[in-house]
Structures are given as C-alpha cells and as structure tokens.
Amino acid sequence: MSGQVQLIIDGETFRVKAGISVAAALAAAGRPFRRSPNGQARAPLCGMGVCFECRVRIDGVAQQRACMVPVREGMTVDSDG
Amino acid sequence: MAERYDVLIVGAGPAGLAAARAAAAAGARVGLLDAQAHAGGQVWRRDVDYRATGLARRRLAFVQAHPGVDWLASSTVMAAAGGKLLVEDPHAARWLDYGALVLATGAHELLLPFPGWTLPGVTGAGGLQALAKQGWPLAGRRVVVAGSGPLLLAAAASIRRHGGHVVGIHEQAGYDDLRDFVRGLWRWPGKVLQAAALRARLAGVPYHGSSVVVAAHGDDRLREIEVEGPRGRRRLFCDQLAVGYGLVPEVRLASLLGCRLDAAGAHHQVWVDDAQRTSLANVYAAGETCGIGGRDCAVAEGAIAGHAAAGRPPSAALRRRRHHTRAFAAHLARHFALDERVRRLPQPDTLVCRCEDVSMKALDGHSDARAAKLATRSGMGSCQGRICGSALAALGRFPSGGHRPPLFPARLDTLGDTDFT
Numbered sequence: 001m002s003g004q005v006q007l008i009i010d011g012e013t014f015r016v017k018a019g020i021s022v023a024a025a026l027a028a029a030g031r032p033f034r035r036s037p038n039g040q041a042r043a044p045l046c047g048m049g050v051c052f053e054c055r056v057r058i059d060g061v062a063q064q065r066a067c068m069v070p071v072r073e074g075m076t077v078d079s080d081g
Numbered sequence: 082m083a084e085r086y087d088v089l090i091v092g093a094g095p096a097g098l099a100a101a102r103a104a105a106a107a108g109a110r111v112g113l114l115d116a117q118a119h120a121g122g123q124v125w126r127r128d129v130d131y132r133a134t135g136l137a138r139r140r141l142a143f144v145q146a147h148p149g150v151d152w153l154a155s156s157t158v159m160a161a162a163g164g165k166l167l168v169e170d171p172h173a174a175r176w177l178d179y180g181a182l183v184l185a186t187g188a189h190e191l192l193l194p195f196p197g198w199t200l201p202g203v204t205g206a207g208g209l210q211a212l213a214k215q216g217w218p219l220a221g222r223r224v225v226v227a228g229s230g231p232l233l234l235a236a237a238a239s240i241r242r243h244g245g246h247v248v249g250i251h252e253q254a255g256y257d258d259l260r261d262f263v264r265g266l267w268r269w270p271g272k273v274l275q276a277a278a279l280r281a282r283l284a285g286v287p288y289h290g291s292s293v294v295v296a297a298h299g300d301d302r303l304r305e306i307e308v309e310g311p312r313g314r315r316r317l318f319c320d321q322l323a324v325g326y327g328l329v330p331e332v333r334l335a336s337l338l339g340c341r342l343d344a345a346g347a348h349h350q351v352w353v354d355d356a357q358r359t360s361l362a363n364v365y366a367a368g369e370t371c372g373i374g375g376r377d378c379a380v381a382e383g384a385i386a387g388h389a390a391a392g393r394p395p396s397a398a399l400r401r402r403r404h405h406t407r408a409f410a411a412h413l414a415r416h417f418a419l420d421e422r423v424r425r426l427p428q429p430d431t432l433v434c435r436c437e438d439v440s441m442k443a444l445d446g447h448s449d450a451r452a453a454k455l456a457t458r459s460g461m462g463s464c465q466g467r468i469c470g471s472a473l474a475a476l477g478r479f480p481s482g483g484h485r486p487p488l489f490p491a492r493l494d495t496l497g498d499t500d501f502t
Contacts, residue, residue: 019129020216028218036199038438041301043201045435045468047211048123049116050189052463052490053435063463063490067212068155070118 007075022077023047023054023066032079033066056080083165086112086151088390089179091158091166091334094122095376096368096383097185098140103387104183105149112177113144114153114168116489120144122187123207124376128214130243136380159495160486161338167487167495174495181363181390184335184351185383188328188369190232193472194433194441195426196296198324202303206325210236213243220244222320225306227251227294230327230417231276238282240323247283248319251292251308253326253420259290262416269409271377293422294324309422327417328373329471333484335359335366345372346414347474348481355400357386365390373413378406424476434469436462450479463490 003018009031016025023044026033033043033054044054044067054066057078066077088104090097093115101113113120119127125137133141144150153170160167165176190205197203204212206228213219224245226237229252237247252259266273292310297303305318330350332342341360342349350372357365367386368379381402385395427433429442439459447453450460450470460466465488474481487496 017129017216021212023212024216024218028216033201036435036438040199040438041201042199042435043302044204044212044217045192045208046190046205047208047215047217048189050464050467051192051435055463067215068117070215 005071005073005075007071007073007077009077010079016071018071020071021067022056022058022064022069022071022075025071026056026066026077026079031077034080083176083178084112085178085180086110087180088112088183088387089166089177089181090114090183090185090387092122092185092187092368092370093117093120093144093152094185094187094368094379095124095137095140096187096379096386097122097183098125098144099380099383100183100185100365100367100387100390101150102140102143102147103384103393104391105143105147107388107391107393109149109180109391111150112153112179113150114156114158114177116155116157118155120152120154123211124379126211126214129216130214157489158334159488159491161334169491169495174492179363181365183357183383183386183390184340184359184364184366184370185368185379185386186331186334186370187379188330188373189467189471190325191327191329191471191475192324192468193326193423193426193475194431195294196428196431197298197303197306199432199435200297200299200303201301202299202320203297203322203324206233206236206323207328208325209321209323210239213239213245217243219321222246223248223318224321224323225249225251225294225308225317225319227253227292227308227322227324228326229253229419230325230413232325232327234276234279234283236323236325237286238279241282241286245321247286248317249287249289250283251289251294251310253293253423254290254417255420256290258416258418262412265412265416268412269405272409291420293420293426294322295426297322326419326423326475328369330370330372332370333488335370336484337486337488338364340364340366347477348471353382355403356389356395357382358389363390372407372410374407374410375413378403378410381406419475427476433472434459434462434466436464436469439469444473444478450482453479465489
C-alpha cells in the first residue's frame with residue numbers, strides 16, 4: 001500500500017499517497033470542493049457517496065463524488081471553487 | 082441479453098459478504114455489487130493505513146478467492162424493471178438478471194441541520210471515520226465528535242488512530258439513559274468487550290452526556306462550535322466537527338421494487354420474515370436495511386438470506402443468533418432516542434436542503450415534501466433528498482416519501498434504453 005501517485009488539481013501538480021480518495025487528496029492539497037448555488041464553499045459531509053457535497057470534475061467528467069473515487073496516476077481534478 | 086446470477090446481492094458490507102459466502106458455499110453463482118470501489122461496506126471499509134483483521138479480513142478474502150462469486154465494484158443500481166436491475170459502473174451500464182435477489186443496502190447517517198452545519202469542516206461522525214480511512218488528513222487537527230449512539234465511540238477511535246486530536250465526545254442522550262444502556266449490556270458479552278476495547282483506545286478523551294452542538298462558526302471553514310450541556314453553553318475551538326445522530330435504513334431500492342416497508346420511528350425499514358424473505362417472491366433483505374441492528378446482526382441475517390436465496394434452510398443456530406442480535410437493536414433504540422432539543426436546533430434561516438440552498442423558513446406553509454419541492458426545489462438536487470428528506474422526517478416536518486428511478490444521478494447513456502413508465 002506504499003507509493004505515491006501524481007495528479008493535477010486545478011492545474012497544479014501534487015504527489016499524494018496511492019490508494020487514498022480524491023476527496024482526501026483535495027484536502028491534503030488544501031483545495032476547495034464545490035460551491036453551493038448561493039456561492040458558499042462546501043466540503044465532504046457524509047464520506048460515503050450519499051450527500052454529493054464533494055463533487056468535482058475528474059478527468060473531464062463533471063459531477064463525480066470525490067469520496068467515491070480512488071486517486072490514479074495522471075488524474076486531473078477540477079473543483080469549481 | 083442480461084447477465085444472470087443465481088443469487089445477486091446488492092451491498093458488500095457485513096450482511097452482503099455473509100450472504101455471498103453462504104450462497105456460494107451452497108453452490109450458487111453469485112453476483113456481489115457495491116457502489117464503493119472496495120468491498121466491506123461502512124463498518125469494514127478498507128483503510129489505506131491499516132489492514133483488515135479478524136472476520137472482516139476472512140470474509141473479504143473469501144469473496145475475492147471464491148470462483149463462484151463475481152465482485153462488481155463501483156456499481157450502482159439505478160433502476161429495476163421486469164425482474165432485472167439496471168446497474169451502472171464507471172464504464173458502462175447493463176441489466177442484471179437473477180434467480181434470487183438479496184438487498185444488503187445498509188444505512189446512511191442521520192445528519193441534522195443546525196446553524197453552521199454547511200461549513201467545510203463539519204461532517205458526519207461515521208462520515209469523518211469513512212473519510213479518515215480513505216486518507217483524509219487528520220494529523221494534528223482538533224476534532225469534536227458529537228451526535229448520538231455507539232457509533233460516536235467507534236468514529237472517535239478511528240479519528241484518533243489516524244492522528245486526529247479528539248477534543249471530546251458530546252452525546253445528546255441523557256446520563257440516565259446512558260447508564261441504563263450500559264447496565265443492560267451484560268446480555269451481549271461481545272458488545273461489552275467491544276465497548277471496553279473502544280474505551281481503552283479512547284483513554285483520556287472526555288465523554289459528555291446530555292450535550293448537544295447547537296452552532297458551528299467560521300468564515301470559509303469551521304473555526305469553533307457552541308455546545309450546550311447540563312452546565313450551560315460553552316465554545317470550543319476545533320478544525321473538524323464530526324456530528325451524526327445515528328443511522329437510517331437505506332430502503333430506496335426495496336421501495337422501488339415494491340417490497341413492504343414498516344415504519345421505524347420517523348423512517349422506514351424493510352419487512353422480512355424469519356428467513357429474511359421480503360414481501361416479494363425471490364427477494365431477500367438483510368442487515369441495516371431491515372432496521373438498525375449493528376454488525377453482528379447484519380452478519381447473522383446475511384448468512385440466513387444467503388442460505389435461503391440458494392435454496393438451503395438456515396440453521397436453528399443462525400436464527401437464534403439473529404434473534405439475540407435484533408434484541409440489541411431494540412435496546413439501542415430505546416436508550417438513544419432523539420432529544421427534543423435536537424429537533425429545535427435549526428433556525429428559520431438555517432439551510433436544510435444543502436444541494437439547492439433552501440432554508441427552513443422557505444418550507445413554511447407547504448403541506449408535504451412534494452409540495453415543498455415543487456415550490457422551493459428542496460430535495461431536488463443531486464442527493465435526491467437523501468440528506469434533507471431524512472432530516473425533515475426526523476424533525477417531524479414531512480414524512481419521508483416514495484422513491485422513483487433513477488435511484489442515483491445516472492449518465493444519459495445508462496438511461497437511454499430504459500422505459501420508466
């Protein structure tokens with residue numbers, strides 16, 4: 001379970017521990033998650049794919065739940081924050 | 082043509098894994114699917130820092146090694162029609178056919194609104210535990226754990242194990258109930274051992290009863306909280322607040338299929354007989370979806386359902402274990418009932434629908450969830466009312482309603498050839 005992967009979050013390159021979730025990678029990188037319709041910053045609430053507060057764009061696909069997806073080498077993640 | 086399994090199991094937590102083992106051992110071809118990338122459910126969720134041990138390790142290894150079990154990861158049931166399930170994974174969607182279906186869909190956490198609960202840094206209690214197991218950074222962070230039920234102890238222990246500094250645990254149940262709960266535990270020696278082990282892992286962490294988090298404060302993220310206990314209000318600095326008020330059975334798929342549901346307080350649970358049969362032929366249910374009973378109950382019910390779904394009568398010993406563990410569920414529900422104070426936490430301007438930013442006062446004058454949804458968009462966002470619907474039911478505002486497909490937001494190509502009429 002050792003090793004690291006490299007991913008690009010909001011255009012910046014980060015190295016994170018392999019096997020962690022995209023949500024954990026965003027938190028470790030200090031990056032935001034979504035903004036609500038009124039513009040409030042939001043972050044993961046349920047941790048298990050139910051609340052949809054952690055959704056981000058992953059490899060160009062919008063509305064992905066960051067808590068449900070493990071990081072992969074070369075992954076691109078974009079928040080709307 | 083749809084792929085066919087003798088026994089198809091939805092949910093790979095303790096109940097689903099037990100069902101898979103029992104059905105596969107009886108010679109059935111088993112499909113086991115879960116929305117998560119790894120099997121284990123919530124209780125046995127894979128931890129990026131620690132290997133699984135004990136029963137969890139054995140059950141996960143069995144499923145991976147047994148040639149009769151197909152493990153379908155990252156797979157979500159979107160719809161059901163004609164005795165088949167429409168299942169989406171990250172690449173494609175397909176229909177799965179089955180001889181027997183086992184619903185082991187588990188539960189989700191009851192997350193209740195209070196001023197400040199939308200701030201980044203506020204999560205569920207089980208929510209932060211799940212995030213921590215997936216690598217969420219906690220080292221050196223000040224964490225307050227709050228809400229209700231034994232899950233708070235398990236969550237706090239996990240948070241500490243991952244480097245978080247647990248400032249305190251705030252349980253809304255009163256000291257009388259907590260004392261009676263502990264006194265009644267002798268009937269479940271396994272639980273006494275579990276509780277003792279958790280206490281040891283939480284040495285030095287203050288545990289407060291009759292204590293409720295009434296507000297969270299911060300700018301762009303959580304900075305401090307207000308807690309109300311028997312000795313009044315006080316403010317605590319923290320980086321994370323992990324607050325959950327117990328669990329709600331996940332019944333959406335059962336409801337969509339047309340299984341009989343029973344009321345479980347403000348929520349619903351799937352009705353089953355003593356062989357875990359639902360009201361529908363060839364459809365079984367096991368574990369938390371049948372009522373919150375905990376891991377041991379889920380393991381027993383999953384095994385019964387797996388045997389029954391494969392056409393084998395479950396043993397008398399399994400039925401006794403089910404009965405015993407279900408009694409614990411009743412003991413739990415009796416002593417961790419929601420305090421009226423918690424129901425009064427949301428203020429008129431507190432957001433209840435987090436997807437669409439709908440406040441409590443916007444719901445005034447609407448008679449039910451559907452009327453409120455049409456007028457305010459409450460419950461219309463991506464979570465499909467999972468968070469606000471359960472919360473509003475628990476608050477006594479609107480009863481939780483019926484469920485329509487798709488069960489989760491789905492890709493257009495998944496829905497392309499589906500007739501939902």
